[in-house]
Amino acid sequence: MIGTATGRTTRAERVSATRDAILTTAERLFAEHGLFAVSNRQISEAAGQGNNTAVGYHFGTKADLVRAIVRRHAEPIERLRQEMVARCAGSTDIRDWVGCLIRPFTEHLAALGNPTWYARFGAQVMTDPGFRRIMTEESLGSPSLHEVVAGLDRCLPDLPSEVRAERGDMARQLMVHMCAERERALAEGTPTPRATWRDASSGLVDAITGLWLAPVTGAN
Amino acid sequence: MIGTATGRTTRAERVSATRDAILTTAERLFAEHGLFAVSNRQISEAAGQGNNTAVGYHFGTKADLVRAIVRRHAEPIERLRQEMVARCAGSTDIRDWVGCLIRPFTEHLAALGNPTWYARFGAQVMTDPGFRRIMTEESLGSPSLHEVVAGLDRCLPDLPSEVRAERGDMARQLMVHMCAERERALAEGTPTPRATWRDASSGLVDAITGLWLAPVTGAN
Numbered sequence: 001m002i003g004t005a006t007g008r009t010t011r012a013e014r015v016s017a018t019r020d021a022i023l024t025t026a027e028r029l030f031a032e033h034g035l036f037a038v039s040n041r042q043i044s045e046a047a048g049q050g051n052n053t054a055v056g057y058h059f060g061t062k063a064d065l066v067r068a069i070v071r072r073h074a075e076p077i078e079r080l081r082q083e084m085v086a087r088c089a090g091s092t093d094i095r096d097w098v099g100c101l102i103r104p105f106t107e108h109l110a111a112l113g114n115p116t117w118y119a120r121f122g123a124q125v126m127t128d129p130g131f132r133r134i135m136t137e138e139s140l141g142s143p144s145l146h147e148v149v150a151g152l153d154r155c156l157p158d159l160p161s162e163v164r165a166e167r168g169d170m171a172r173q174l175m176v177h178m179c180a181e182r183e184r185a186l187a188e189g190t191p192t193p194r195a196t197w198r199d200a201s202s203g204l205v206d207a208i209t210g211l212w213l214a215p216v217t218g219a220n
Numbered sequence: 221m222i223g224t225a226t227g228r229t230t231r232a233e234r235v236s237a238t239r240d241a242i243l244t245t246a247e248r249l250f251a252e253h254g255l256f257a258v259s260n261r262q263i264s265e266a267a268g269q270g271n272n273t274a275v276g277y278h279f280g281t282k283a284d285l286v287r288a289i290v291r292r293h294a295e296p297i298e299r300l301r302q303e304m305v306a307r308c309a310g311s312t313d314i315r316d317w318v319g320c321l322i323r324p325f326t327e328h329l330a331a332l333g334n335p336t337w338y339a340r341f342g343a344q345v346m347t348d349p350g351f352r353r354i355m356t357e358e359s360l361g362s363p364s365l366h367e368v369v370a371g372l373d374r375c376l377p378d379l380p381s382e383v384r385a386e387r388g389d390m391a392r393q394l395m396v397h398m399c400a401e402r403e404r405a406l407a408e409g410t411p412t413p414r415a416t417w418r419d420a421s422s423g424l425v426d427a428i429t430g431l432w433l434a435p436v437t438g439a440n
Contacts, residue, residue, distance in 0.1 A: 034348055036256025095437075120349070127347045127397070128254055129340070129404070162413035166398075166423050169413075173397040174390055177347070181389060184349070193382035193389075202438060203386050210434020211427045217315075218422060 019058050021047045026055070027069050031117035031183075035066070035124050035131065066131050070138045073108065073118050080104035081144035088151060095209050097151040100144075102175055102204045109179065110197035115187045123180035126173075156212060163216050171208045178204060239278050239288075241267045246275070247289050251337035251403075255286070255344050255351065286351050290358045293328065293338050300324035301364035308371060315429050317371040320364075322395055322424045329399065330417035335407045343400035346393075376432060383436050391428045398424060 025047035029038040040055035040062060047054065059065040081104035088096040109116050125131045139145060149168075159167070182200055185192035194200040245267035249258040260275035260282060267274065279285040301324040308316040329336050345351045359365060369388075379387070402420055405412035414420040 032349060034256055034350060036254055037350075123347050127343050127400070129252060130254060130257075163423060163426075166413040167427060169401060170394055170398060170427055173394060173401070177393040177397060178386075178390060180347070181393070193386040203383060206383075206434050206437055207387060207390055207431045210430040210432075212430075214426050214430020214433075217426055 027117045031120035077104045077108045085147045092155045094155045098205045098208050100148045106197040106201035119179040119183040247337045251340035297324045297328045305364050305367045312375045314375045318425045320368045326417040326421035339399040339403040
């Protein structure tokens with residue numbers, strides 16, 4: 001019985017290690033070469049799987065694989081955001097809430113060390129007509145994000161609802177694409193503004209706060 | 221001799237019509253299905269070319285095709301921007317110069333009618349690790365864009381150079397990705413803030429002006 005239990009554990013561990021290797025390899029290949037340029041077969045090979053159908057066996061379709069990569073990062077990001085939201089409870093300083101939007105993502109990237117691939121992967125997922133829905137669906141389930149939206153609501157000026165919606169989209173686009181640009185520059189060794197992810201997040205919080213507070217002119 | 225000349229003209233016109241059909245079809249397929257999902261063969265077929273190698277024959281590689289699509293739009297956008305820059309000469313109102321950045325793109329999209337595909341195509345090109353350089357190279361050659369940067373320089377507050385660079389990137393990312401989101405919503409019939417491209421560009425000018433003028437806190 002002990003032998004059997006050990007055998008089971010070992011197999012579960014092996015499966016878990018294989019899944020990890022596939023997710024890490026897929027994220028890197030997608031970030032560097034593009035979501036569509038990379039096949040499941042190439043990922044299986046690069047992840048050191050003798051069996052070229054390993055990706056399909058462990059994850060199903062490419063959309064399922066993309067979703068698994070998103071979920072793997074969503075969990076630590078959600079934990080970071082819950083901690084920040086708890087610290088900001090009751091705040092009416094808009095910068096606090098913009099920080100709760102941006103910093104869980106940048107702190108997560110900083111904690112992963114250099115190079116990271118998730119920001120570039122995420123920017124592609126957000127821009128791809130087929131995959132973008134996955135990112136939206138996964139973030140809808142974030143309880144902390146609902147608290148951030150409520151916190152922002154309490155300190156934003158009174159904005160027409162379409163401007164409100166538009167500026168929310170702008171904040172999201174800026175976070176995703178500016179972080180992807182910075183990650184690419186770090187990976188390629190090209191110049192990028194700001195020395196650290198923390199400094200980069202300060203730049204984003206400054207700019208997004210300015211954007212939220214900008215007068216609505218209705219000018220043509 | 222006259223017969224020969226006529227024959228040549230007709231052939232040149234036929235080639236030009238074929239190239240136009242390929243560019244229009246490729247842009248639409250790329251926008252709707254993604255840059256990598258669509259093959260040159262699929263474009264040839266969808267453009268009504270009996271010969272499946274028509275794209276390769278007329279344009280070369282996929283990168284050459286992408287560049288040809290970018291150039292086809294860059295010319296009318298450049299003309300619009302030159303007119304706006306001429307009207308803004310000497311202005312020290314930052315909104316005028318932000319307008320010169322944004323409105324040539326949105327007015328071009330408005331002039332094309334609905335649906336358009338170029339904003340979604342452009343957002344993918346900007347995000348793709350392989351193709352993004354094409355967009356940058358083509359815009360470097362724009363004389364009017366240099367004048368806009370000089371105009372902005374004259375009315376921006378004194379910003380640290382890294383913040384200056386960063387906010388320039390932010391303005392570009394916002395223009396490209398917000399226009400792509402709006403174009404997608406129009407094409408799919410889903411709700412989007414702002415009734416017209418002109419209103420959407422006002423929203424972008426308001427927000428980007430706020431972003432450029434935001435205090436630099438250096439806060440962590």
